[in-house]
Amino acid sequence: MKQKILITGSNGLLGQELVSIFTKDASFDVFGISKGENRISDFKKITYYNVDITDKSKVTKVLETVKPDFIIHGAAMTNVDLCEVEQKKCNAVNTEATSYFVDFCKKNTCHFIFISTDFIFDGKQGFYSETDKANPINYYGLSKLKAENYVQKNLVNFTILRTILVFGKPKKSTKSNIVLWIKGSLENNKKITIITDQYRMPTYSKSLAEACLLSVKKRTKGIFHISSNELLSIYEIALQIASVFKLNSDLILPITTQKLNQKAKRPKKTGFNLEKSITYLGFKPKSFKEELQLFKAEYFH
Numbered sequence: 001m002k003q004k005i006l007i008t009g010s011n012g013l014l015g016q017e018l019v020s021i022f023t024k025d026a027s028f029d030v031f032g033i034s035k036g037e038n039r040i041s042d043f044k045k046i047t048y049y050n051v052d053i054t055d056k057s058k059v060t061k062v063l064e065t066v067k068p069d070f071i072i073h074g075a076a077m078t079n080v081d082l083c084e085v086e087q088k089k090c091n092a093v094n095t096e097a098t099s100y101f102v103d104f105c106k107k108n109t110c111h112f113i114f115i116s117t118d119f120i121f122d123g124k125q126g127f128y129s130e131t132d133k134a135n136p137i138n139y140y141g142l143s144k145l146k147a148e149n150y151v152q153k154n155l156v157n158f159t160i161l162r163t164i165l166v167f168g169k170p171k172k173s174t175k176s177n178i179v180l181w182i183k184g185s186l187e188n189n190k191k192i193t194i195i196t197d198q199y200r201m202p203t204y205s206k207s208l209a210e211a212c213l214l215s216v217k218k219r220t221k222g223i224f225h226i227s228s229n230e231l232l233s234i235y236e237i238a239l240q241i242a243s244v245f246k247l248n249s250d251l252i253l254p255i256t257t258q259k260l261n262q263k264a265k266r267p268k269k270t271g272f273n274l275e276k277s278i279t280y281l282g283f284k285p286k287s288f289k290e291e292l293q294l295f296k297a298e299y300f301h
Helices: 013-023 056-066 080-085 087-107 139-154 178-187 205-218 234-244 275-281 288-299
Strands: 003-008 028-034 046-050 070-073 111-117 158-163 192-195 222-226 252-255
Touching: 003 013, 003 056, 013 028, 013 205, 028 056, 056 087, 070 087, 070 205, 080 087, 080 139, 087 111, 087 139, 111 139, 111 205, 139 158, 158 205, 178 192, 178 234, 192 234, 205 222, 205 275, 205 288, 222 275, 234 252, 234 288
Parallel strands: 003 028, 003 070, 028 046, 070 111, 111 158, 158 222, 192 252
Antiparallel strands: none
8 A cells, every 4th residue: 555645845945856756656645735836747646735834724634634654844944044034934934834744743643754954053063963962043943943842752753854055956946055046146157255164064955855765764763964975165165066067166255254244143064974874774975076966967967
């Protein structure tokens, strides 16, 4: 008998990758929940629900109709500065809406997979392991940590996948990400200022989707870190993008965090220790450059 998998945020970057992966696997019936029209109309195998996840009654109705065996909860408000300004909305989307799915899983036999972030950490040390103490320094990070805590408090059958700076190319999406923004700016001969003193391990959306598939197949429980395997400054990330896409790196101008003056504070250095994911999930991390080359080959050949 096929297992039912519900993907929240199915119109988004990760959501579209997840739909692609799970619809290719005959052992799953795939359901998507997102706002607006279904952007993945070429996948006829998906049953789609146009629902705002902050609407508890509509979410509950979908869950009771579908009765999923797995929920991958990727829908979130991820614009860090906007979360800082619109804290009430951020809390409603990232924390309260998560509780609606968790509450369903608590009462039903359903494995819950929650996508979280490196921004639950303060960025003082870098290379965080799953057991390191969370200490968010912005509201986005706090909203995701509160959701994580709710998941852990209420469920036994859960997987939390924390990730960093996800990039890829969703279809029919207005949202950008670091790679598309830098690539597009340089192609248009536009000068861009890039931070030199913040460090990350960016994650290709396909790699994150594959980690979700591993989590489902193995029903792995607990927290796992998913990203590429080398720590780079945002400036180094930009230079690698210019190099892989053969664009003019002279347009990339260095700037410090202090001078950029963003609305929300960012952790200085995140990055993950990936040993647990490698050992227990079977996750195979790549370098950012390798992931960029795969991304280029897939979408820009």
